[in-house]
Amino acid sequence: MLPAVxxxxxxxxxxxxxxLEKLIGVLKARGYNVGVIKHDTHGFEMDHExxxxxxxxxxxSASTMIVSDKKCALVKNLPxxxxxxxxxxxxxxxxxxxxxxGFKRENKQKIEVSRKENSTELLCSDDELIAFVSDYKIxxxxxVYGLNDAEGVAGLLEKKFLNERKAVxxxxxxxxxxxxxxxxxxxxxxxxxxxxxxxxxxxxxxVENPEVLEIVIRKSGRKKT
Amino acid sequence: MLPAVxxxxxxxxxxxxxxLEKLIGVLKARGYNVGVIKHDTHGFEMDHExxxxxxxxxxxSASTMIVSDKKCALVKNLPxxxxxxxxxxxxxxxxxxxxxxGFKRENKQKIEVSRKENSTELLCSDDELIAFVSDYKIxxxxxVYGLNDAEGVAGLLEKKFLNERKAVxxxxxxxxxxxxxxxxxxxxxxxxxxxxxxxxxxxxxxVENPEVLEIVIRKSGRKKT
Numbered sequence: 001m002l003p004a005v006x007x008x009x010x011x012x013x014x015x016x017x018x019x020l021e022k023l024i025g026v027l028k029a030r031g032y033n034v035g036v037i038k039h040d041t042h043g044f045e046m047d048h049e050x051x052x053x054x055x056x057x058x059x060x061s062a063s064t065m066i067v068s069d070k071k072c073a074l075v076k077n078l079p080x081x082x083x084x085x086x087x088x089x090x091x092x093x094x095x096x097x098x099x100x101x102g103f104k105r106e107n108k109q110k111i112e113v114s115r116k117e118n119s120t121e122l123l124c125s126d127d128e129l130i131a132f133v134s135d136y137k138i139x140x141x142x143x144v145y146g147l148n149d150a151e152g153v154a155g156l157l158e159k160k161f162l163n164e165r166k167a168v169x170x171x172x173x174x175x176x177x178x179x180x181x182x183x184x185x186x187x188x189x190x191x192x193x194x195x196x197x198x199x200x201x202x203x204x205x206x207v208e209n210p211e212v213l214e215i216v217i218r219k220s221g222r223k224k225t
Numbered sequence: 226m227l228p229a230v231x232x233x234x235x236x237x238x239x240x241x242x243x244x245l246e247k248l249i250g251v252l253k254a255r256g257y258n259v260g261v262i263k264h265d266t267h268g269f270e271m272d273h274e275x276x277x278x279x280x281x282x283x284x285x286s287a288s289t290m291i292v293s294d295k296k297c298a299l300v301k302n303l304p305x306x307x308x309x310x311x312x313x314x315x316x317x318x319x320x321x322x323x324x325x326x327g328f329k330r331e332n333k334q335k336i337e338v339s340r341k342e343n344s345t346e347l348l349c350s351d352d353e354l355i356a357f358v359s360d361y362k363i364x365x366x367x368x369v370y371g372l373n374d375a376e377g378v379a380g381l382l383e384k385k386f387l388n389e390r391k392a393v394x395x396x397x398x399x400x401x402x403x404x405x406x407x408x409x410x411x412x413x414x415x416x417x418x419x420x421x422x423x424x425x426x427x428x429x430x431x432v433e434n435p436e437v438l439e440i441v442i443r444k445s446g447r448k449k450t
Binding site: 017020021024025028033034035036037038039040044045046048051052053055056059060061062063064065066067068069070071072073074075076077078081082087091092094095099101173174175176177178179183184185189192193194196197198200201204205206207208209210211212213214215216217218219 | 285291292316
C-alpha cells in the first residue's frame with residue numbers, strides 16, 4: 001500500500017519548515033516511518049566543497065550515491081521531471097506517510113501554515129484542506145491548530161490516514177509499472193496475476209516463498225533469434 | 226540488463242577520487258550514463274547548516290528528498306545495511322555502468338590506483354584486477370595505465386563491458402528478484418514467464434506494448450480475507 005501523501009503549504013516565511021520539523025519528530029516518536037519531499041527552489045548542495053563526496057557529486061555521473069551501513073544519500077539527474085506520484089512510487093514505497101513541503105498545485109490534501117505577523121492571506125480552498133496551523137483565528141471549514149501543536153496535527157493524521165492504514169493492512173500487494181508509470185490494477189486482477197506469477201516463480205530454484213518478488217521485462221532485451 | 230559494476234580501489238591517498246573524476250568525465254563524453262557509489266567512511270553532510278533542506282534532512286524522517294525538475298537528492302536511513310548488488314538493483318537500474326570507489330572486499334572486478342610517492346604496496350590479487358592506474362612500472366598480469374590516462378581506461382571498459390552490452394542487446398530480458406536477490410532464469414523459462422505476464426498485463430487499461438514492464442509482489446501486502 002502506497003503511503004498517504006500530505007502537503008504542508010503556506011506563504012514564504014510562514015513557518016512551514018519549523019512546523020514540519022516538529023511534526024516529523026512527533027510522528028517518529030509515535031512509531032511511524034515518515035518520508036519528506038521538499039521542492040527545491042533555491043538549489044541545494046551535497047556536502048562541502050573540497051570533500052571527496054562533493055567532488056563525485058559534481059563529476060558528471062547520472063547517479064551518485066554515498067552509502068554507509070546506516071544511511072545512504074543518492075543524487076540523480078532527471079532526464080525529465082518526476083511527478084509527485086512517480087517520486088512516491090519509486091522512492092517512498094517503504095514509509096507510512098509522506099509529507100511534502102510545498103507542492104501547492106498537486107492534488108494532495110493540504111495543511112496550510114499561516115502566521116499573522118507574516119501574512120493573513122490564505123492559499124488553499126476548503127475542499128483541499130484538512131487543517132490550518134496558525135496563531136490567529138481563521139473562520140473556515142478546516143480546524144485550526146497552534147503553531148506548536150504538532151501533537152494535535154499528528155493525532156489528526158493518525159485518525160484520518162494512519163489508523164486506517166493499519167486496519168486495512170494493505171490494499172495493493174501487486175504493483176505494476178509500464179515504462180515507469182504506475183498502472184492501477186483491480187483487486188481481483190491483482191489476485192489473478194500475482195497467483196499466476198507466484199505459481200510460475202515457485203518452480204524456480206532460489207525462489208522459496210519470498211517476501212518480495214520483483215520481475216522486470218524489457219522488450220528490447222529480447223534476443224534476436 | 227543490470228549495469229556492469231567496476232570498483233576503483235587503492236590505498237588511502239593514492240588518488241582514487243581524482244582518477245574517478247576524470248574517468249566519469251570521459252565516459253560521459255562518450256555518451257554513457259555512469260553511476261557512482263562511494264562507501265562513506267568519514268561521514269557526509271547534506272547541504273549546509275541553517276538551510277531549510279539541511280533542517281529537513283536532520284528532522285528524523287526515514288527518507289528525505291529534495292527535488293527539482295532537473296535533479297533529486299534522497300537520503301534514506303537503512304534498517305539494515307544494503308549489499309552492493311542490492312544497491313545497484315534498487316537505484317542504478319537505469320545506468321550503463323556503475324563505478325564504485327572502494328568496496329575492496331566485494332567480488333567485483335577492480336582497477337587499482339597506486340602512486341609511487343604514496344605507497345607501492347598493492348592490494349588486489351591478479352584474478353580480480355582488470356587494470357592498474359599508476360605512475361611506475363608494475364610487473365603484474367593486468368595492464369598499467371598512467372594516472373591521467375582516463376581515456377585509456379575508458380577504452381578498456383568499453384572493450385570489456387560496454388560494447389558487449391550494446392552488442393548482446395541483452396541476454397536477460399526477464400529479470401527476477403526474490404527478496405532483492407537476483408534469480409537466474411533459463412532462456413526458455415524466461416520466454417514462458419514473460420509470455421504469460423505480457424498476456425495478462427496486455428488486458429489492463431494503461432498497458433500498451435510497453436518497453437519496460439515491472440511487477441512487484443509483496444507477500445505482506447496481501448489482504449487478510
